[in-house]
Structure formats: C-alpha cells, structure tokens
Amino acid sequence: MSITVRNVSKRFGNFAALDRVSVDVPGGSLVALLGPSGSGKTTLLRIIAGLEVADEGEVHCAGEDITRQRPGERNMGFVFQHYALFRHMSVLENVAFALRVRGRPESSIQERVRQLLHLVRLDGLERRYPSQLSGGQRQRVALARALAAEPRVLLLDEPFGALDAKVRQELRQWLRHLHDDIGVTSLFVTHDQEEAFEVADQVVVMQRGRVEQTGTPQEVFEHPANAFVMDFLGNVNVFHGRVQSGRARFGSLAYPCPEYQYEEERSAAVYVRPHELEIDRNATGEGSLPARVQHVIAAGSVAKIQVLVADSGQDLAIEMSRERLAELKLQAGDSVYVFPRRAHVFCGEYCI
Amino acid sequence: MSTANQRVLPGFSLSLGYTLFYLTLLVLIPLGACFVKASSLTFDQFWATVWSERACNAYALTFGAAFIAAFVNCLIGLLLAWVLVRYEFPMKRYFDAIVDLPLALPTAVAGLVYASLYVPNGWLGQVLVPLGIEAAYTRLGIVLVLIFTGLPFVVRTVQPVLENFDPEVEEAAASLGATRWQTFRRVLFPGLVPALLTGFALALARGLGEYGSVVFISGNIQNQTEIAPFLIVAKLEEFKYGEATALAIVLLVFSLVLLGLINLLERWSKKHA
Numbered sequence: 001m002s003i004t005v006r007n008v009s010k011r012f013g014n015f016a017a018l019d020r021v022s023v024d025v026p027g028g029s030l031v032a033l034l035g036p037s038g039s040g041k042t043t044l045l046r047i048i049a050g051l052e053v054a055d056e057g058e059v060h061c062a063g064e065d066i067t068r069q070r071p072g073e074r075n076m077g078f079v080f081q082h083y084a085l086f087r088h089m090s091v092l093e094n095v096a097f098a099l100r101v102r103g104r105p106e107s108s109i110q111e112r113v114r115q116l117l118h119l120v121r122l123d124g125l126e127r128r129y130p131s132q133l134s135g136g137q138r139q140r141v142a143l144a145r146a147l148a149a150e151p152r153v154l155l156l157d158e159p160f161g162a163l164d165a166k167v168r169q170e171l172r173q174w175l176r177h178l179h180d181d182i183g184v185t186s187l188f189v190t191h192d193q194e195e196a197f198e199v200a201d202q203v204v205v206m207q208r209g210r211v212e213q214t215g216t217p218q219e220v221f222e223h224p225a226n227a228f229v230m231d232f233l234g235n236v237n238v239f240h241g242r243v244q245s246g247r248a249r250f251g252s253l254a255y256p257c258p259e260y261q262y263e264e265e266r267s268a269a270v271y272v273r274p275h276e277l278e279i280d281r282n283a284t285g286e287g288s289l290p291a292r293v294q295h296v297i298a299a300g301s302v303a304k305i306q307v308l309v310a311d312s313g314q315d316l317a318i319e320m321s322r323e324r325l326a327e328l329k330l331q332a333g334d335s336v337y338v339f340p341r342r343a344h345v346f347c348g349e350y351c352i
Numbered sequence: 353m354s355t356a357n358q359r360v361l362p363g364f365s366l367s368l369g370y371t372l373f374y375l376t377l378l379v380l381i382p383l384g385a386c387f388v389k390a391s392s393l394t395f396d397q398f399w400a401t402v403w404s405e406r407a408c409n410a411y412a413l414t415f416g417a418a419f420i421a422a423f424v425n426c427l428i429g430l431l432l433a434w435v436l437v438r439y440e441f442p443m444k445r446y447f448d449a450i451v452d453l454p455l456a457l458p459t460a461v462a463g464l465v466y467a468s469l470y471v472p473n474g475w476l477g478q479v480l481v482p483l484g485i486e487a488a489y490t491r492l493g494i495v496l497v498l499i500f501t502g503l504p505f506v507v508r509t510v511q512p513v514l515e516n517f518d519p520e521v522e523e524a525a526a527s528l529g530a531t532r533w534q535t536f537r538r539v540l541f542p543g544l545v546p547a548l549l550t551g552f553a554l555a556l557a558r559g560l561g562e563y564g565s566v567v568f569i570s571g572n573i574q575n576q577t578e579i580a581p582f583l584i585v586a587k588l589e590e591f592k593y594g595e596a597t598a599l600a601i602v603l604l605v606f607s608l609v610l611l612g613l614i615n616l617l618e619r620w621s622k623k624h625a
Contacts, residue, residue, distance in 0.1 A: 049527055050527070051523050051526070051527065070526070071523070071526045071527040072526055072527065072528070072529040072530065072531070074527075075529070076527060077527075078523070078524065078527040080520050080523075080524060082518075082520065084518060084520035084521045084523070084524040085521075085524075086521065086524075086525075086538075086539055087543070088542040088543060089542075097525070097528050097530070097538070098528040098529050100538075101525075101528065101529050101530040101531070101534045101538070102529055142524075145524075145528065146527075146528075148528075149528065149529060
C-alpha cells in the first residue's frame with residue numbers, strides 16, 4: 001500500500017529534524033531514505049510508524065489519513081537497527097507476539113510462525129533465545145516478527161547497520177529477494193549509498209531535514225540535482241574555478257556547462273568522479289593538467305591511483321581498469337597528464 | 353610456561369585473602385559462637401525451647417509478617433520505582449532521596465512514630481480505630497513498620513533495571529499492536545521479575561531480623577504480637593543464653609533456606625533476561 005508524506009515538519013527543541021518534507025512511496029515498491037546522520041531520515045521513518053508525532057503535515061497510507069493514529073492501529077512492521085527483540089522470549093514467542101496480542105487462535109499462530117521462520121530461513125530455531133543467535137539471525141527474527149501480522153507497510157531503520165560487512169552484503173540481497181517474493185511496500189533508512197543503490201527501486205536523498213533529490217538509483221547517480229547529492233553519492237574530486245557564458249575554467253582546464261550562461265564571472269565547483277578522470281603520458285592539447293603519480297593501488301577490481309597536480313598541489317583520486325594500468329605501466333613518481341572525460345559543474349550554494 | 357596461568361587482574365590471592373579474613377572475623381565466628389553456645393543445652397532442652405507454643409507462634413508471626421510486608425513492598429516499590437524512572441515532576445530528586453530515609457532512620461524512632469500515630473487518640477488512630485482498624489499493638493502494626501523499613505530495598509533494586517530498559521523494545525511492542533497493559537504485562541514485567549525477587553529477598557531478610565521498630569508498635573503480647581527476635585531478647589534478659597541462641601539458630605536456618613530458595617527462583621527467572 002502506498003505511503004504519502006505531505007509537508008511534514010518536526011522540531012526537537014531548536015533543532016529542525018524535518019523541514020516540510022514530502023515523500024511518495026508507491027505501493028509495492030522498495031524505497032531507500034538515504035542521507036548522512038542527522039539528516040532526519042530516521043525521524044521521518046518514525047513519524048510514518050507513529051513512534052514520533054509530526055509538528056505539522058500529514059501522513060497518508062493507501063489514501064487514508066493516519067497522522068493521528070497510534071502505532072498499533074497503523075499495522076506497520078518496524079525493524080530496528082539494534083533488533084529490539086524481547087530477550088526473555090524464545091524466537092517463536094517473539095515472532096508470535098503480534099498475533100498473540102491480537103488474540104489469534106493458537107493453532108493458526110503456530111502455523112504462521114512456522115511459515116515466517118521458513119521465509120527468513122530460520123527453520124528449527126523456534127526454541128532458541130535471542131542471546132543464542134548471531135546478529136544476522138537476530139535481525140531476521142526481528143523481520144519475521146514485523147511481518148507476522150501481515151503489515152500494510154514494512155519500515156526498516158538501518159536494518160543492517162549493526163552487522164559486519166559480509167553479513168550485511170548477504171542480507172541486503174536477501175532483503176531484495178524477499179521483497180520481490182512478498183511484495184510488501186517497504187521503506188528503509190540507510191546512510192550507505194551502495195546499500196541504497198543495490199536494494200532500492202527509488203532513492204530519496206535527504207540532508208538537514210530536507211529532501212534533496214528523489215529518483216531511481218541510476219537517476220540520482222548520473223544526474224545529481226546538486227553538489228550535496230553528487231558529493232554524498234560516492235567519491236569525488238572537487239576543483240574550484242569560475243564559470244562564464246557556458247564555460248567553466250579551473251586551473252588550465254576548461255569544461256563546457258551550457259546551463260550556466262552568466263555574463264559576468266561567478267565562482268563554481270567542478271565535481272569529477274574518480275573513474276571519470278583520465279590519465280595519459282602525453283599532454284592532450286590545452287585540456288590537461290600536468291601531475292605526478294603519488295601512489296598506485298593495483299589490488300582490487302579497479303586500480304586506484306593518487307596523483308598530485310603540479311601547479312595547484314591538489315590531490316586527485318583516479319580509478320581505471322587494471323588493463324589500462326598495465327598498458328600505461330604507471331609507477332609512483334611518474335609525470336603524467338590528467339583530464340576529465342565528464343564533470344558536473346555546480347555554481348554557488350554548496351561548498352565542501 | 354609459568355605465565356600461562358597468570359590472571360590479567362593482579363592481586364587475586366591478596367584480595368581473596370582479605371575477603372575471607374573479614375568474612376570469618378565479622379560473620380562466621382559470631383555465627384559459629386552461636387552454635388557453640390547453643391550446644392550447652394541438651395537435645396531435650398533445645399527441643400523444648402525451640403518447639404514451645406510461644407516460640408512457634410513467634411516464628412509464624414515473624415515469617416508471616418515479614419513475608420506479607422515484603423510482598424506489599426514489591427507492589428508499592430515497583431510503582432514507586434516506575435514513577436521515579438518514567439515521569440518528570442517537580443522535586444523529583446527530593447522524593448528520590450526520601451526513599452532511602454528508612455535505611456538511615458533509627459528503626460526504634462520509626463516504631464515509636466507509628467505507635468503514636470495509630471494509638472486510639474493518635475492522629476491516624478482517632479480516625480481509623482472507630483472504623484475498626486487498629487494498628488497500634490496489633491499484627492497489622494508490625495506489618496506496617498516492616499513495610500516502612502523494607503521499602504528502599506525493592507525500589508533500589510528495581511529502579512536501575514527499569515532505567516536500563518531499551519525504549520525501542522517498548523516501541524517495538526507498540527508498533528506490533530500491543531496495548532500499554534499488554535506491553536507492561538508481556539514485555540516489561542518479565543524483565544523486572546529477577547530484580548523484584550532480589551528486592552523481595554532483601555526486604556524479607558530485613559523484616560525477619562527487624563527488632564527496634566517492631567517492639568514499640570507490637571506491644572509484645574505473648575502468642576499474639578510477640579516476634580521471634582523479641583522472644584530472644586526476652587530470654588537474654590532472663591539470662592537464658594543457651595535458649596536465646598537456640599532460638600536464633602532456628603531463625604537463622606529458616607532464613608537461610610528461604611533466601612536460598614528465592615535465589616534459585618531468581619536465577620531461574622534470570623536465565624534469559
């Protein structure tokens with residue numbers, strides 16, 4: 001079922017956690033709320049769940065205004081970062097909790113719990129207690145518990161945040177498959193852009209209580225709406241320069257930016273991703289910067305090279321295929337020329 | 353490989369030695385002396401002392417009153433701890449401090465105050481006695497002062513546990529559709545049981561040994577409001593030291609068995625908390 005958030009604001013004392021935020025979560029989709037800590041993403045999730053009350057604005061679920069409903073009335077499954085399992089209850093009792101408080105008959109409870117534990121691949125662990133499970137298992141119990149009463153929506157607050165990298169990777173893909181199987185509308189909070197891109201259909205990028213951009217992972221990565229989104233979604237190299245009549249100049253480089261047609265010069269930041277910087281042994285006309293190779297990391301699926309720009313003294317991170325590295329035979333200390341294949345130019349507003 | 357068995361924390365043998373030394377000096381030797389003194393009686397004398405009607409009535413009263421008081425303390429103490437942890441109100445810190453007062457106040461003072469309040473012409477007595485509620489010089493009075501002296505134990509054991517409860521667990525219960533009562537009954541209360549049992553055990557132990565406050569309010573009427581510790585003192589005043597220690601030993605053994613049982617219960621309830 002779809003969720004619609006309209007102009008929701010929330011203040012904690014003097015701190016504006018959310019500032020007129022509007023978000024649409026289409027029914028059956030898997031949406032990520034992505035942002036750095038303090039961006040208000042968890043607050044938004046808690047307001048949707050009813051665990052926090054919005055100062056202003058409305059929350060709708062499948063067209064129904066649920067802004068004033070208590071959490072229990074909303075029938076939404078909530079998964080906490082630190083699991084929040086009931087420690088004194090077995091796995092079975094944890095998962096059965098929502099059914100027990102609803103007074104469902106015992107036989108149907110047993111059947112449903114068995115089904116859910118199969119779904120989260122924890123068959124046979126009914127009698128265990130949370131303290132006897134690993135982190136990944138606990139989070140899957142929490143997920144089964146949240147799904148028990150067939151919630152209209154599943155809300156996950158940094159669900160894999162407390163797990164180690166390997167388990168996190170597995171659970172991510174598993175969550176995606178689970179979502180494809182059961183199709184429940186899901187909204188999850190994360191600060192890890194890789195996680196958001198890998199799992200979500202739609203990404204909502206947030207900063208300082210505002211939504212900066214909404215779109216598919218590819219849209220926000222390829223066409224960041226502003227410098228913050230560009231900077232937040234992966235590594236970037238930033239050049240400071242000036243724009244005038246559709247051209248950005250930085251150092252000895254120029255790059256076309258038709259969206260900025262100012263008559264007078266303005267300061268601008270030019271963002272280039274590491275894989276969009278090219279290295280060559282020889283200068284390519286006017287559009288390249290002389291630099292010196294500092295460090296070559298050839299271990300990994302792509303090679304990472306650190307260079308120091310000769311005239312500005314700026315450090316740049318560059319990524320290239322291992323084949324290209326082998327071709328160039330780069331070593332620390334080599335003199336090279338660097339130029340961007342692609343860049344994003346942002347004028348004014350945001351600076352790192 | 354002499355380092356293999358070394359502990360990370362130094363001073364184990366020294367600190368253990370001190371602990372055992374003081375435990376022996378302050379607890380075990382006096383208790384042992386009790387047994388030695390009691391052994392001056394023959395078995396028949398011993399049996400006649402500890403199994404007399406007067407003694408049995410005193411045990412029953414002591415254990416009964418302490419038990420009821422500890423139970424009532426669990427209810428009041430839980431409520432008090434809940435209010436102190438969960439709500440903000442003016443002067444909260446002072447209320448919090450007052451909880452410890454029964455520990456600091458000489459219990460004889462408490463007994464005297466209770467007695468003077470509940471006598472027929474006392475502040476509370478003049479209202480309650482006409483209603484048929486007589487606390488001064490009755491068993492009710494004994495339970496009341498034991499509640500007073502035992503209350504801090506329950507509050508102070510439950511309070512930290514309540515403070516450490518993860519608010520997310522309650523939020524999880526709420527979002528899963530539990531009412532406030534269901535959340536308390538199914539989620540919070542089971543987590544409090546071990547602390548409540550500890551508080552119960554401490555309040556009970558305190559109630560069993562309580563003397564000062566009780567003697568002033570009970571009136572010490574034989575077979576009616578005479579508690580076991582008073583009976584022991586009465587024996588001492590008659591210079592019957594052997595009999596006094598015999599009664600003390602019975603009290604001690606009962607108490608140990610009872611506390612042992614509560615400990616087992618506590619351990620069992622703690623297993624998964």
